[in-house]
Amino acid sequence: MAEPILVGIDAGTSVIKSVAFALDGTPLAVTFVPNRWAVVPGGGAEQDMQATWLAAAETLRRMGEQVPDLARRLAGIAVTGQGDGTWLVDAGGEPVGPAMLWLDARAGRIVDAMRRQPADAIRFAATGTGLAACQQGPQLAWLRQHRPDAIASASTAFHCKDWLYLKLTGQRATDPSEGALSFGDFRTRAYSDAVVDALDMAPLRHLLPEIVDGTAGHATLTADAARAAGLLAGTPVVLGYIDIVCSALGAGLYDRDGAAGTSILGSTGMHMRLVRGAANVALPAERTGYTIAFPVDGTYAQMQSNLAATLNIDWMLDLIGGVLASAGVHRDRAQLLAGVDDMLAGTAPGTLLFHPYISEGGERGPFVDVDARAGFFGLSTRHGHADLVRAVFEGLALAARDCYAAMGPMPAEVRVSGGGARSQALRQMLAATLDAPVRASTRQEAGAAGAAMIAAVSLGLFTDMDACVARWVTPHLGTALAPDPELVAAYARIFPAYQEARRAMPPVWRRLAEGGGDA
Numbered sequence: 044m045a046e047p048i049l050v051g052i053d054a055g056t057s058v059i060k061s062v063a064f065a066l067d068g069t070p071l072a073v074t075f076v077p078n079r080w081a082v083v084p085g086g087g088a089e090q091d092m093q094a095t096w097l098a099a100a101e102t103l104r105r106m107g108e109q110v111p112d113l114a115r116r117l118a119g120i121a122v123t124g125q126g127d128g129t130w131l132v133d134a135g136g137e138p139v140g141p142a143m144l145w146l147d148a149r150a151g152r153i154v155d156a157m158r159r160q161p162a163d164a165i166r167f168a169a170t171g172t173g174l175a176a177c178q179q180g181p182q183l184a185w186l187r188q189h190r191p192d193a194i195a196s197a198s199t200a201f202h203c204k205d206w207l208y209l210k211l212t213g214q215r216a217t218d219p220s221e222g223a224l225s226f227g228d229f230r231t232r233a234y235s236d237a238v239v240d241a242l243d244m245a246p247l248r249h250l251l252p253e254i255v256d257g258t259a260g261h262a263t264l265t266a267d268a269a270r271a272a273g274l275l276a277g278t279p280v281v282l283g284y285i286d287i288v289c290s291a292l293g294a295g296l297y298d299r300d301g302a303a304g305t306s307i308l309g310s311t312g313m314h315m316r317l318v319r320g321a322a323n324v325a326l327p328a329e330r331t332g333y334t335i336a337f338p339v340d341g342t343y344a345q346m347q348s349n350l351a352a353t354l355n356i357d358w359m360l361d362l363i364g365g366v367l368a369s370a371g372v373h374r375d376r377a378q379l380l381a382g383v384d385d386m387l388a389g390t391a392p393g394t395l396l397f398h399p400y401i402s403e404g405g406e407r408g409p410f411v412d413v414d415a416r417a418g419f420f421g422l423s424t425r426h427g428h429a430d431l432v433r434a435v436f437e438g439l440a441l442a443a444r445d446c447y448a449a450m451g452p453m454p455a456e457v458r459v460s461g462g463g464a465r466s467q468a469l470r471q472m473l474a475a476t477l478d479a480p481v482r483a484s485t486r487q488e489a490g491a492a493g494a495a496m497i498a499a500v501s502l503g504l505f506t507d508m509d510a511c512v513a514r515w516v517t518p519h520l521g522t523a524l525a526p527d528p529e530l531v532a533a534y535a536r537i538f539p540a541y542q543e544a545r546r547a548m549p550p551v552w553r554r555l556a557e558g559g560g561d562a
Contacts, residue, residue, distance in 0.1 A: 047118040049498055050106060051491030052099055053286060054124030054203050056080060056144060059095070061102035062491035063110050066118070066504055068515030070487060074105035081141075086148035089141035092130055095203070096210045103272035114274045119261065121498035122211065123283035123490055124204035126221060127177040129186070131197040131250075136209060139196045143182045148404075149189075150181035151413070157181065157242070163330065166241035169228040171326055171334025171345075173411065179225045180242040183250070200250040208282045211272075212262035216255035219336040220284040226251060229334045229343060230321040257282040257497050258338045258508075281498035284338055289493030291315050291344055294484045295458035295516050297337070299509050304454030306443055306473065308463030312352030314408070314446040316454055318343045325451035331409055332449060338497050339508050347408035347446035352439055353463045355399040355417065356380070359435045363428060383432060384468045390433040392472075393533040396420040396541055397431075397438035398548070405552075409449035410545070414552040420544055436469050440476040441534070441541045453477050458520060460484045475530030476538070480523040486516065 046065055053060045059078045063071040076098040080090040103120075107113045127145035132138055143149075154176050157163055163174060174181065179200060186194050201209065205217045219232035226244065228235040233254060239245055261281045269276040283289050287307075291297075296305040296317050307313040318324050319342055324334055333346040360379045367374055398418050400406045405413040419434060447453055457479050463469055464483045474481040486492060496511050498504075505511040 045112055045116050048110065048113065048116045049118055049495040049504075050103070050120045051283075051488070051493075051495035051498070052102065052120065052122040052124075052207065053289070053488065053490040053494065054078065054095065054099060054122070054207055055286070056090075056125050056146065059098045059102055060488060060491055061099070061106050062488045062495070063106055063113070064492065064495050066499070068492065070492075072106060072109040073488060074102040074109065076101050080144055080146070086151065088144040088146035088148075090144055092138035092142050092206060095142075096207060099207050099210075100268070100271040103274060107273045117274060117278050118504065119279040119281055119498045119502050120211065120264070121257070121281040121283045121494035122204050122207050123286045123289040123494040124202070124207060126202065126285040126287060127179065128202060129179050129182040130201040130203060130206045131193060132199050132201065132206070132209070133196050134198040136213075139193045140190070142203070142206075143186075145177040147182065148176050150176040150185040153181050153184050158330070162241035166238050167326070167330040169235045169238045170224055171229045171324055172224045173331040173333070175407065175411070180244060183244060183247055184242070187247075194247070197250055199252050200247075201252065202285075204283060204286075205252065208262075208280065211264055211268045211280045213265050214255075214262045215252045216282055217252050218282050218284050219254055219256050220288050222251075222254040223336055224333055227254075229324070229336060232256070232336045255282055257284070258501050261498070261501055279498070279502055281494075281501050283494035283497050285335065286490050287313060287315070287346065288335055288337060288344055289497070290490040292338065292493035292496055293486050293489030293491075293516065294460040295482070295486075295520055296344060297339060297342070297508060297512055297516075298456070302452070302455045304447060304457040304479070306457055306459045307461045308352050308439070308459060308469070309461040310352065310354050312349035312439065312443065312446075313346060314348065314443050315344045315346045316447060316450045318345055318451070323451070327409060327449045329410055329449070331407070331411055338500075345450040347449055349399065349442050349446065350404050350407050351399055351402035353461070355401045355435050355439060356463070358401050359432055384466060386429045387433050387436065387468045390429050392433070392437070392530055393537045395422065395426060395430060395434035396441075396537060396544060397434040398541075398545055399435065399438040399442050409446050412549055412552065414549070414556040415545075416552055416555065418548070436466070437472055437534070439463065439469065440472040441538060443473060444476045444534075444538060445542060445545075447477060453479055456480045456482065456523065458482050458484050460486070460489060470524050471527065471530065472534075474524050474526040476534045478526050478531050478535075480525050482523050483521045484519055485521060486519040
């Protein structure tokens, strides 16, 4: 008989993927369908809920075309997806309207007002999560003000993966990670009346679905969903955790023997620290970051996230490419990036500072400032373009340390993934800045893998998450890159200056914003 298979669905903002895995974690096939979203006036970002479900179902149908006898071999399906946002359905399970995405900024002014209220300290002490316009609480408050008809028609408020779980199983639920970070207490992994009251959401409490832990149970595929996906009714379906937790799990955050960290260096930078025991969670005084239930009892992921990571590198490469093009020499980003590590070998560390706040949205970790902008410090005539490139790379590493420092002790080891992790120079800088060994994860489709790992434990295919990690994650971790002592000393010297400079800059950023600097 052919080997059983697990399928992980990862519903991203722009692409929905389904990945088939053998029970040892080997990826067997990947299918994906674009998932479109729309920009609406006032900073809104919306997505068609039915289109998202149809795209997910199509990835499963396509999977059946690639994997022989998929329907009969399928041991289970797990689903994760883009975090935050608000996906409303009525009593019949139909969408009330388009979903508000995590990209939606329309609740920004509401967040500013909420953060100034004493009740926000109560909310943060329970959730361990800084308030932001991307989250469901502020978005529901915005809907109450601007779309009361939608609120009146709604029966349940979902996140993306919860909506897909409803379509797959007919069950209304959310998971402990999103349920607690939005309206709960991270210690209990349950809803908190104090948080609901702090957000002034008591009149909408009926919209909150049951919190279901996918590590301990599952539902089954309905007949309608089975027909849409080309699978068998009754197939087990597991509700995964939020996508960032699943990605961190797949990339190596969970380590029984040490306090690991994970940095995902993509367009944005996500820096996560594994914490055992609620008493060991360090909550920043600035009330920023996320504290998220992890799919292992008594374990949490603390996260601080830079709005821009490799976007800074893209900007610098495009700048160099533009200069070359003006001289008749044409190089694309990939060609320029291929020579960066050699270029940086001839430069000295720590001669410049760069704040990597290149995003138009400012910064969100470990501080929140929509006006924050990138900048170089310490330029002189002795600096050339290679020094600027080095400063950009160092800025990403220093920003990572800034994030980890807000979450407590430095991790004993950091596992990195994402496009930025391919750079040996950046990994070396990160190791030295954090003074911790760095491993690059070669695991592809980490989010879908993490969701499938939750299913593997839930369905009894592994005795516990430790056993699953040993098969699915550890073999994909590269050799540890030890920190270079000279670089450690150089970055330890300049890191305080990095922090002092960014703490001094808000008045300048505000003045630039008021003067139309972003026009």
